[in-house]
Amino acid sequence: MGFGGPPLAADIQAKCGGLIDIDEANDHIFVHRLTLDYLIRNRSLWLPEEDVHGCISRKCIEYLCRDDLDHDDGGICLSDASLEARLTSNPLYRYSARNWGEQARLASSADADLAIRFLNDEKKLAASSQVLMASKRMNTEAGYSQRVPKSAYFGLQTVLKSLLAGGNRANVKDSHSWPPLSYAAENGHEAIVHLLLEEGDDIDCVDINSRTALSWAAEYGHQKVVCVLITAGAELNTQDDMGRTPLIHATANGHEDVVQLLLAANRIHPDIKDIYGRTALSQAASQGYNSIVKLILNYSPEVDPDSKDIQGYTPLSHAAANGHKSVVQMLLDAQGVDPDSRDINGFTPLSHAAVNGHADVVQLLISTVQVDNDSKDCHGNGISPLALKMDMH
Numbered sequence: 481m482g483f484g485g486p487p488l489a490a491d492i493q494a495k496c497g498g499l500i501d502i503d504e505a506n507d508h509i510f511v512h513r514l515t516l517d518y519l520i521r522n523r524s525l526w527l528p529e530e531d532v533h534g535c536i537s538r539k540c541i542e543y544l545c546r547d548d549l550d551h552d553d554g555g556i557c558l559s560d561a562s563l564e565a566r567l568t569s570n571p572l573y574r575y576s577a578r579n580w581g582e583q584a585r586l587a588s589s590a591d592a593d594l595a596i597r598f599l600n601d602e603k604k605l606a607a608s609s610q611v612l613m614a615s616k617r618m619n620t621e622a623g624y625s626q627r628v629p630k631s632a633y634f635g636l637q638t639v640l641k642s643l644l645a646g647g648n649r650a651n652v653k654d655s656h657s658w659p660p661l662s663y664a665a666e667n668g669h670e671a672i673v674h675l676l677l678e679e680g681d682d683i684d685c686v687d688i689n690s691r692t693a694l695s696w697a698a699e700y701g702h703q704k705v706v707c708v709l710i711t712a713g714a715e716l717n718t719q720d721d722m723g724r725t726p727l728i729h730a731t732a733n734g735h736e737d738v739v740q741l742l743l744a745a746n747r748i749h750p751d752i753k754d755i756y757g758r759t760a761l762s763q764a765a766s767q768g769y770n771s772i773v774k775l776i777l778n779y780s781p782e783v784d785p786d787s788k789d790i791q792g793y794t795p796l797s798h799a800a801a802n803g804h805k806s807v808v809q810m811l812l813d814a815q816g817v818d819p820d821s822r823d824i825n826g827f828t829p830l831s832h833a834a835v836n837g838h839a840d841v842v843q844l845l846i847s848t849v850q851v852d853n854d855s856k857d858c859h860g861n862g863i864s865p866l867a868l869k870m871d872m873h
Contacts, residue, residue, distance in 0.1 A: 627643050628640065662685070695725075796821065
């Protein structure tokens with residue numbers, strides 16, 4: 481199909497004889513898996529080029545570089561209405577902006593010269609970056625270099641080497657105030673991280689949210705990147721705007737291997753709290769990550785297993801409220817945990833377990849000698865054994 485007027489989604493559906501459907505996101509999906517399997521097996525009939533990824537990447541870049549783009553002179557759109565109008569009148573623009581780099585990275589013989597020409601066209605690059613980042617970090621100011629950050633985002637090693645050899649700085653931030661190293665770390669591009677560090681990039685440089693490359697790599701569970709950054713001397717206890725450390729991000733997302741790496745560095749302060757007063761242990765207990773809870777508890781005798789957040793919840797309160805029986809047991813076995821600790825409303829872990837209907841956790845807590853079965857909250861409401869038994873049945 482030509483770039484002059486791509487068909488609407490409904491037109492494509494009508495032409496495909498019921499083989500495809502359109503989902504809620506207005507994307508095409510195959511009604512039968514066999515249809516997709518057939519197309520993949522016979523791909524060479526429609527895409528004779530051996531390097532399909534390279535072909536798609538070239539087509540995407542050509543689409544983004546068209547001279548007939550309307551609205552705001554082809555550069556960044558200065559209003560939401562203008563951006564929506566561009567996307568409506570150029571149906572393949574969103575796809576091209578979000579996928580050209582990924583396809584180039586996967587290509588067996590990417591056209592580096594074409595990619596560099598595109599990256600050197602500040603106006604076209606800024607316009608495509610606006611679409612790429614629209615759902616993440618809305619900041620569309622012009623005047624910042626996009627070349628190196630976008631190469632790092634997509635993991636384009638050959639392109640990035642050429643840009644750096646041509647005098648582009650490795651540590652330049654883009655218009656979203658993101659350094660290239662954070663883009664590479666967030667997306668798990670280990671080779672790009674190595675390259676940027678070799679070029680002298682600031683390993684602890686922060687983005688607009690005060691997050692470092694290590695913070696992003698830890699959140700997304702990129703174990704190899706985390707290892708590279710730790711070995712290179714990254715600061716392990718930096719806090720972002722939400723007060724979260726790399727350990728808290730890794731814990732909250734259940735990345736046990738990353739938690740192990742961070743703790744093994746022996747430079748971690750495990751009891752740092754975020755703005756809500758939650759520690760990494762609280763995050764792990766709340767979500768029932770048994771192995772991570774065990775790792776943190778065993779990390780150091782200085783770990784506070786009874787730390788309270790701003791609501792007065794302890795890790796035990798979180799685990800009991802969410803019905804994580806094995807975590808509750810681990811915390812009860814830990815030294816320094818008060819099984820009757822009260823939050824700001826006077827609720828104990830037993831209260832939380834009962835209110836949320838976790839019968840097995842209730843029975844476990846009742847069997848603990850230190851637990852007051854008749855505790856009352858700040859309103860004078862009691863949780864008697866009889867009430868608990870009736871509630872469970």
